[in-house]
Amino acid sequence: MLEHVPRGHLAAAALVSTGLIAALSITDDAKRPSVITQSTNIPGLEIQGIETQATPIAIPPVESIIQEVAAKPEKTVVITPEPVGPQWKEFTVQNGDNLSILFKRAGLNDRAIYELFSDAKEAKDLRHIRPGQKMSFLVEDGRLTGLKYIISELDSLTFERSSKGFSGKQITLKPDVKYAFRQGTIDSSLYMAGKRAGMPSPLTMEMANIFGWDIDFALDIQKGDSFKVMYEEQFLKGKKIGFGKVIAAEFTNGGKTFKAVRYTDKDGHSAYYTPDGRGMHKAFLRTPIEFARISSHFNLARKHPVLHIIRAHKGTDYAAARGTPIRATGNGKVSFAGRKGGYGNTVIIQHGQGIQTLYGHMNAFAKGMRSGARVSQGDVIGYVGSTGLASGPHLHYEFHVNGQVRNPVTVPLPKAIGIDKAELARFNETTRPLIAKLDQFKSNNRLAVAKNNSNDN
Template sequence: MIRRHLHWLLVLGGTALLGLAIGVLPDDAEATRAPETSVLAPTHENDTPAAELPVRTATPAQAPAAPPEPPGAWRVATVKSGDSLSLLFARNDLSPQELYKVTQNETAAKRLKRLYPGDEIKLRIDEDRLTELSYEFDLGRSLHMLRDADRFKAEIVQRPLEYRTAQAAGVINDSLFLSAQAAGLSDKLTMELAGIFGWDIDFVLDIRKGDRFAVIYEEVFLDGEKVRDGKIVAATFINRDKPFQAIRYTDADGHSDYYSPDGRSMRKAFLRTPVEFSRISSGFSLGRKHPILNTIRAHKGVDYAAPRGTPVRATGDGKIIHRGRKGGYGSTVIIQHGSSYSTLYAHLSNYARGFRTGSRVKQGQVIGYVGSSGLATGPHLHYEFRINGVHRNPLTVKLPDVQPLPRQYLADFQSHVTPLLASLDLLSQTNVALASDF
């Protein structure tokens, strides 16, 4: 009897010890990883420049066990118009001393110097002390600051972006924007599409019902969610039964541009129009009756009707040789493009800042704004195009090409082009077949 009781006591005691041993083991021993070490840039007078600041790429699939969080609760501070970092700190009850400690990190100070309305800065605050700061200054790239005693360390955390290819095609039934929207293109992509073909097609005058387009473009994803549209990779636009095709290509030096299938640049030395998507109110004519002077007077340019303040772009690279009042032209800018070409922009309401007579300008830069200065009945831009001093019709003059793709890249370009053209052709044919069914 005594032996039987002793036997059961030993069994129960062994079970209890085994239970205690099992209870202290982790639920999943294989899931336990050592925390990832993160290199932080210490604060000192000659802090690491922004380009050399250590970058840590966050990989969610291999995320390490999180280190203990600093004390305090997170707040999200949204930047308002006119805000500075000091105003943002004051609004969140942080003292000037805290601001001083943050801005002592030179690299972080540069990142936080330029804030834009709508930006969000995450602040972890514990008893009026900032313990941590996070600011996503670019898509997938964040400045992260962590308190270390009475100073802050900083790092750039970079989350990888994923690029996926998407397609869209459509037929012009009304306007380009409405037809592109019906095909699933955003306004940004539609503007980019018009910009690519804008040297060959006037999207105000040349578009006709029945014109077609097909586009292959990138979509950008972050953590599995689409965050924006990327660049157009390849596109076809058929205008009045004439096809135009463009392929985006990046050379070995990292320079990207759009080229026709035979390697010619889609860009020309001049833009066709200086005002985007405006209406032509008066064309080039040698026998037009002037609306104010009431006399027959040659109109050696094109008038673009547009709201006052509409940006006016330089149609080509060049040098400003006149910026000021010019008789009936009113406020005027004249640009010299090399030795043969010049362009004139008249009736401006104002000039763009940063330019004066003698300044160099690039194609597409804003040089002024639509107005009605001088002899003008209403807001519009008067635009002239001259070759060797002779006025030419800006709408019909043949525009000079820019340099084609360098020969050393042609073989690689052709290997890049072939599958994209096949995809564009299939997309266009499918779109035509679908359109014919309705």
């Protein structure tokens, strides 16, 4: 009769039965009544030998217990899941992506882009998306209600829809900053020396820009030249996420040592200076291309490589790969941008004080390059090419003073403006500890890191 009872119920009933039997089998003889003997010493009252007989307990048969357990229905627990709201959809920007493509992946059309740009002025930064960045969308009932744009590990933009439309918010995290040191000796090029020293390539280029007014990195670099650099490394929650600016640097070229330190004045403007407060930033860069080589020097009696006749070479040629950026060597105004005979695509800049520079054989012009445009020193104005009378890709660079052509490599450049006397004490107080840190860095130290306690970055 028990074959239809579930095994779980049989086990439960067996346990109950076993427990009851164990509880009733405490005495030596279950058939004999239990006797409890008590005595008391309460004054005036003596009770001894009182026997109390335990009342027998009737144990129901095991079969009846099993049937009773089996008759009780099992309780079923029903878990109701929490309602799930809209979920963020995250996408990584790929090569060739634009906003329209990303919004389409999120199930949105161009109308959502229009609404976002109409409501939030911060949305204009979405035009500058780059591969590797991330964008997340929150979509409800086919409408965009939120957007997150991760620009970098420190910077992001968020947009939220309200009854009044979209509002944008820029979030910038402040990293912990430490100083890192690197040094190297040049065997073939500054770029390779920096790479061997473990320096990020952009910092090697920044160092070249810092010393670019005193050293021609296309002409002056020699085997055995050396450098030491102290720069910022950025950390977020203990993780290194990138690097900042060069704080102090030293470059030895041909036995002559140059030093530079970064200083932020009381108005918040940062620049590089010598340890005694003279500006590293001259009125003109010595070269318009980084890491190029001179393929033809200034020579008024040179034989032209294409025409094969004696024709004055009124500038300096810098050989570089096609498409290499060309930078304005000084602040000024574009007086010409277009095709100019044998020069090919050419830009001419007026700098004031009778100085004019010319950049020829460009492959293409930088965006916005036209007559009347204002440029600042270091701005990209075009790209290396071989237009006009050129035997290969290179930049032809000329330097004119009061209408007379001058050798760009040797022409004296105007001196830089230094620290004002009224701020010299503050400059010395801020920069001397930085120069001391750089000087303490010994050649046998591969890497030294020190906490940055300075607020002048």
